[in-house]
Amino acid sequence: MTSLFRPDVEALAGYTPGEQPQESGWVKLNTNENPYPPSPQVVAAIKQALEGRLNVYPDPLGRKFCQAAADVYGVDPDWILPANGSDENLTILVRAFADKNDLIAYPYPSYVLYETLAEIQGTRRARLQLNGDWSWDLQRNRPLIEQAKLLFLPNPNSPSGNSWSLDCIQKLVPPNGVLVHDEAYGDFAANPHRMELLRSEVGSQVVVTKTLSKSYSLAGLRFGFCIAQPDMIRGMRKVKDSYNCDMIALAAAEAALLDQDWMLANRNKILNTRAQLASELSESGFDVVPSDANFVWATHPVLKHQTIYEELKARKVLIRFMQFPGGIEPCDRYPDGKLDGLRITVGTDEEIQSLLKTLRVVIEDSPST
Amino acid sequence: MTSLFRPDVEALAGYTPGEQPQESGWVKLNTNENPYPPSPQVVAAIKQALEGRLNVYPDPLGRKFCQAAADVYGVDPDWILPANGSDENLTILVRAFADKNDLIAYPYPSYVLYETLAEIQGTRRARLQLNGDWSWDLQRNRPLIEQAKLLFLPNPNSPSGNSWSLDCIQKLVPPNGVLVHDEAYGDFAANPHRMELLRSEVGSQVVVTKTLSKSYSLAGLRFGFCIAQPDMIRGMRKVKDSYNCDMIALAAAEAALLDQDWMLANRNKILNTRAQLASELSESGFDVVPSDANFVWATHPVLKHQTIYEELKARKVLIRFMQFPGGIEPCDRYPDGKLDGLRITVGTDEEIQSLLKTLRVVIEDSPST
Structure with a gap:
């Protein structure tokens, strides 16, 4: 029998759940969760x-x-x-x-x-x-x-x-x-x-x-x-x-x-940490888009994003490697119009310091593209 | 501007939420809830x-x-x-x-x-x-x-x-x-x-x-x-x-x-109460379909179902009055093929006794169709 599903559904790629490790021990900066507990x-x-x-x-x-x-x-x-x-x-x-x-x-x-x-x-x-x-x-x-x-x-x-x-x-x-x-x-x-x-x-x-x-x-x-x-x-x-x-x-x-006070207090902590994260990523040679959200988008002119992601993951630091096959308008920042990069959730100060420390190790070991 | 909604959605009747009184004091037998708490x-x-x-x-x-x-x-x-x-x-x-x-x-x-x-x-x-x-x-x-x-x-x-x-x-x-x-x-x-x-x-x-x-x-x-x-x-x-x-x-x-034991114990209580409810409704002159569920469907050859529903509701006993404009095959039970009736959830013994008592009062006062 041919598929009973609607052709539109049949054509969809199989569902791949996001990485949501259920065990502890991860620095989890991949799905833009708030690092602080709710009120x-x-x-x-x-x-x-x-x-x-x-x-x-x-x-x-x-x-x-x-x-x-x-x-x-x-x-x-x-x-x-x-x-x-x-x-x-x-x-x-x-x-x-x-x-x-x-x-x-x-x-x-x-x-x-x-x-x-x-x-x-x-x-x-x-x-x-x-x-x-x-x-x-x-x-x-x-x-x-x-x-x-x-x-x-x-x-x-x-x-x-x-x-x-x-x-x-x-x-x-x-x-x-x-x-x-x-x-x-x-x-x-x-x-x-x-x-x-x-x-x-x-x-x-x-x-x-x-x-x-x-x-x-x-x-x-x-x-x-x-x-x-x-x-x-x-x-x-x-x-x-x-x-x-x-x-x-x-x-x-x-x-x-x-x-609202609880939400705004956490928001303000995240904004402070975001500024710190963006600044340190820039110092490490990343291009960081000024962010109005609880994450930053970072690209590196030389290093391979996928490798950074994988090396961090091997060290239990989870960020998001994203590829956009449709590309973006070519410009100084993305000269060939290809787009992939790293989306990093703003965690606690401790999580971000842990990320940055691990990232420095990974960068030193990393081959260029 | 004409409606922005899809024509199929525009054609739908407005959403009427079911009767879910949020305050206490009701004998609530209208939406087939289990009267017992969860495990x-x-x-x-x-x-x-x-x-x-x-x-x-x-x-x-x-x-x-x-x-x-x-x-x-x-x-x-x-x-x-x-x-x-x-x-x-x-x-x-x-x-x-x-x-x-x-x-x-x-x-x-x-x-x-x-x-x-x-x-x-x-x-x-x-x-x-x-x-x-x-x-x-x-x-x-x-x-x-x-x-x-x-x-x-x-x-x-x-x-x-x-x-x-x-x-x-x-x-x-x-x-x-x-x-x-x-x-x-x-x-x-x-x-x-x-x-x-x-x-x-x-x-x-x-x-x-x-x-x-x-x-x-x-x-x-x-x-x-x-x-x-x-x-x-x-x-x-x-x-x-x-x-x-x-x-x-x-x-x-x-x-x-x-x-499973908790569920089955409640299920068995409900089955006992269901038998009691069906039997007493029959004695009051209702036609009751033998039920395999946690509710019974009761119709009365003479009395007006909507009136019974409304009179019960006025006394804070809530059951379900249902109309099926498309009808059902005419037969002895539904001779004109029209179908409306009362769907009554099987509550606790106390709730069902309260319903039956109120129902007897309502029936005595009720005009025939």
């Missing part, structure tokens, strides 16, 4: 939820969480859609807005999941090629932006960590489509772009997505949410599973949002 | 998980849970796919197997979510009309079964609670498609059909779905899983979000499965 209020809220009734369904709308998020962001609760991680919200967006003949667009190089989600849905898709300095060539990309039904914009971007300005973002809103402003790393940016975008002239075409995985130290919990005008939220609700968030996650997420 | 091992496992690191991502494959499920069901771990509730597995199945031109089929009257998922995906869809005694007219439905790419079979069925035999199930496997054997209520059945189906001649075309919401008393946790041959699981993994299960739910679910 003690989160743990207290989960323990309190355990006193409740796990045998009954949670509130399908997560109204208590929505109220907390609304208070933090200065909107009404019907502007909020909670989800089982930001990944689920991205999946809901694709299923809500993009039909087979619609175009899903996203910058390149950027977060690879957007393309995977478009492939699963079987839509048309387009990479919007970024300049070598990670800025936008709006003129070149204009025809694709105008055709897009859904345009995913991670801001700050990954793997580069840079942010784009409000003025630039507004020019990326598709005239007949939806801009998804993915703020997974927004809390680490100097200027998180939030409400002004949703309240601007193009506000009815914008969905902001946020996650508790990074700034709130809750990657293990799986919780994200959208902020958008109520008509958008109502439509997205039709697509989501009724009970997509469990009662423990809802209680924990509410507690996390209500302890 | 103490579950709570202990969650507390232990809280000692771990919530700031790091969970195992994307949930391997410890898969091992536990494999041990319980006598398969290898690569036969298991954990998900954020059985709802998520049903969504993954639709997205993995059904393209626009494919047919999704499901019995009628049955669980309404199958049709909603097909509508969201925008596929062709077909109701397989059941006989008035809830049996299959295989000859009549044969042409649709043969066309189906995906056939959802809840067994036991909802709202009726009856089960179909292994012989019948095997005849429902689409020759060029997938049969989803939805065992949400399987643990309450006299003969839960499990491994023999997956190991039969048609095993490569079968996916069994299970949930911890009902028999394991964990509706609040959102956890379900599939059992299928490894090629099926591999393809479904391509469609799921990478981190679809959080570390707390994974730990809790593993603990729940490992305490």
Whole structure:
């Protein structure tokens, strides 16, 4: 019998889980987790939820969480859609807005999941090629932006960590489509772009997505949410599973949002460590893109990135080696337009010192490209 | 501007959340929750998980849970796919197997979510009309079964609670498609059909779905899983979000499965209460379908079901009034082929006595249809 799977699914590469070593002993700087624990209020809220009734369904709308998020962001609760991680919200967006003949667009190089989600849905898709300095060539990309039904914009971007300005973002809103402003790393940016975008002239075409995985130290919990005008939220609700968030996650997420001080204190520690990391990588000869996120993107003009990654891994320091076969616009920094490099999560000061120490050993032993 | 949503999504009725009163004081018999708490091992496992690191991502494959499920069901771990509730597995199945031109089929009257998922995906869809005694007219439905790419079979069925035999199930496997054997209520059945189906001649075309919401008393946790041959699981993994299960739910679910005695003790209590409920409803003049699930389907030849539901609700007893506008084959029990009725979850003995007492008051006051 031929495959029973949809041809779009059959064509996908097999799923390769990210490297998530479950045992201790690693300096783990590969998936942009926050090195600090979540607020003690989160743990207290989960323990309190355990006193409740796990045998009954949670509130399908997560109204208590929505109220907390609304208070933090200065909107009404019907502007909020909670989800089982930001990944689920991205999946809901694709299923809500993009039909087979619609175009899903996203910058390149950027977060690879957007393309995977478009492939699963079987839509048309387009990479919007970024300049070598990670800025936008709006003129070149204009025809694709105008055709897009859904345009995913991670801001700050990954793997580069840079942010784009409000003025630039507004020019990326598709005239007949939806801009998804993915703020997974927004809390680490100097200027998180939030409400002004949703309240601007193009506000009815914008969905902001946020996650508790990074700034709130809750990657293990799986919780994200959208902020958008109520008509958008109502439509997205039709697509989501009724009970997509469990009662423990809802209680924990509410507690996390209500302890802004804890999140901001960790954010500030990470920003200090980020400056230190960027500076020391530069001194070691790396080119480091100025980062607005909790990671840095580092390339070396001579050394082989894959070797560095592997040698670090052999010493139980895990960073991310990333390749972008589609390349980037050739420029001084990337003269041949080929792009691979190292994405390093900002851990604690101790973790980063351990990385840098190991990196110096690896560099001394390393053959050039 | 016209709607930005996909036409299929725009056409969906607005999402109406189920009745999940968050305050206490209700006798809640409307969404088939287990009235007993989950195993103490579950709570202990969650507390232990809280000692771990919530700031790091969970195992994307949930391997410890898969091992536990494999041990319980006598398969290898690569036969298991954990998900954020059985709802998520049903969504993954639709997205993995059904393209626009494919047919999704499901019995009628049955669980309404199958049709909603097909509508969201925008596929062709077909109701397989059941006989008035809830049996299959295989000859009549044969042409649709043969066309189906995906056939959802809840067994036991909802709202009726009856089960179909292994012989019948095997005849429902689409020759060029997938049969989803939805065992949400399987643990309450006299003969839960499990491994023999997956190991039969048609095993490569079968996916069994299970949930911890009902028999394991964990509706609040959102956890379900599939059992299928490894090629099926591999393809479904391509469609799921990478981190679809959080570390707390994974730990809790593993603990729940490992305490089979707790589940079975609650199951047996529920079966005893079910017999009592069915018997007393019959004495009150209701027609009750013999149930293999943790609920019963009751219709009354004279009284108006909606009124009974509303009068009970006014007295803080919540059951489910269900209407099936597509009807059922006319027969003695449903002479005009119209179908509405009352689905009543089997609660504790105390809850059921409270329901029956209130019901007697309501019936005395109730006008006939």
